[in-house]
Amino acid sequence: MQLNDKASIRRALAAATCTLLGSASQTSHAEGSDEKWRVDTSVLYYSEQDRVTVVEPVVFLRKTTGEDSFVNFRLIYDTMSGASANGATPTNKPQTFTSASGTSTYTTPAGKTPLHDFSDQRVAVAVEWDKPVDHLSRAIYGINASTENDYRSIGLSATRLRDFNDKLTTLTLGIAGSYDSVMPIGGAPIPMQLMSAAVPSPAGGEGDEGEGGKTKLVADAIVGITQVLTRRALTQFNYSIGYSSGYLTDPYKVVSVIDATGATLDYRFESRPDIRLRQSLYWKTAYHFDHDVMHFAYRYYWDDWGIHAHTADLHYRMELWKGAYLQPHLRYSTQTAANFYTYSLLNTSPVPTYASADYRLGDLTTTTYGLKLGIPVGRTSELNLRVESITQSGNGYPADAIGIQKNYDLFPTINTTVVQITYTGRF
């Protein structure tokens, strides 16, 4: 240790010590109140071009209840409005649709993709308790509930994390369950019934079977392992399995019934199996450069409806100056269609048990480009802005389109913009 100005070490130490003790003594009265609250507030704006718009304010509060123990509280209020594709294909005539109860109708002009107008509000609350169990384990217990005009959900979750191997390995086990009620506006249609045959219900708003709603149960389990590979690299591997049973059909979706010329004759209300078994494998790796951090994730998903999906996701956090950062995001996802997905039903073919023209169950490719900018505000707060552009596309001109169907884009590309502003503060 060659030191040029040798005596300066003592002076430098004295100055540093003075800073440490001087400031510590000033803050000594605040020791008991070391960051008790963390608040995240954000507003998310989601807009599908010509379709759905969602404005979603979120308030997240985290209260530190002890050394390393937290209670998280989340409140979300969504206002959704706009139009979503009802599943029918465009055709050369205006199309009129009637709800299951016959109480409401809407018309789509010739040549346009039929969209169903809607507006809804959703309130969701969630509370989570996160605390150490022993020196190697943590437990997180959660309860959540949400309500919309036509949907209600209540759920419970439990997660256990355990460290092994000098904390280089973490095992995660989680289970979650929810009980949902669907109360379709205009009643729940009879699956595969022709729209023209739907019997208007005088009461209106009631389901065809005289029920106010349908229910479904969802159970999920996850097992994961996180491994520190080197001082710069971390990898994570998860397997998750989910089981849904009950009313899994979308009451607002229909399938066009066409003849051999491709002309639309009628519509059938869609029908989905009442059980779905979902599985996925997820692999994520993070690499820490000198300052920047890169995250790459790949997911393979499959279910017993026949959907197989591959998703790759890349985030790169670039540290700018004074704590600011810029984070580009790229995501690519591609999925195969469910077995019962169809563009339309031919009137001469037997009526299948299950059929849906919901584009979300079709062959679908989703590409996301995003950018996030974070700026520190003061010492303990951060403001960040996230902008993403999402494109969902499929095959609009399939080889098996019939007659005049060939003239129309049966799978219009959906462009979505997401803008989110978040403020994080600590008190």
Add this chain to the structure above:
Amino acid sequence: MTLLRRAGYWEGTFEAMASPCSVLAEVASAAEARRLLDLARVEALRIEAKFSRYRQDNILHRINSSGGQPIEVDDETAQLLDYAAHCHTLSQGRFDITSGILRRVWRFDGSDRVPSADAVAALLPWIGWDKVTWRRPHITLPAGMEIDLGGIGKEYAVDRCALLLAAETRASLLINFGGDLFSTGARADGHSWRVGLDDPSATGSASAGEIEIRRGAVATSGDARRYLLKDGIRYVHILDPHTGWPVPGAPHSVTVVAGSCLEAGMLATFAMLMGHDAEKFLLDQHVTHHVIR
């Protein structure tokens, strides 16, 4: 926790940070002595709980188990990290709070179990404060690395307690946490506090002499009971984070007198890290010191 009446002062003792801790107070009543002792004890235990590497429920554990993610720290932790970073620079990287993982291979238990060169070299990629991203209030510790504030914690606790207690009383106090001590001033009769120095080469309670302090701090680095002996070579427990090996020529112990326990402790540690040049370094710093070889 015990409180005893001595000649002209009260001596309160408790255990914290794996050390016997005592507070000597020249106050009249037992109640006042107990109040001061309680304040010191609560503060010492608070600091221990917050920064001990043996606990899994504190900020240190959160940082060490962050797996490469940034962790936001409170002001006090930030001040200590700033201080540690400063000491790293001043010692040209010899004092390094990331070097604690060398404990996995070095156990100074008096045996001859010197680790293999490979075992030591394998840990070096996980050592080095320069590999840590510290941008107050966020620390990003590369996965697998650990920090340990053990080299600062006890001295910091002494100085903090001295500040707290001095704000409560004008009486003379001597705070002694395991040999790191601070006196708030001369005793009422004008005499200094006299403190026996431990002889590190003896295993018993033999004294290597006495130090007198009026106002100021004394700290010792080194512990001759912690060593390895193999093939006639004695390996002292002060390690060089650059090599992962004991500093050649390091004294058995270094004791320094300074204005605060932190300064005294750091100067003593820096001197140990200088090895053969410990005495020269201390002379250059113009500090009162005592080196045992």
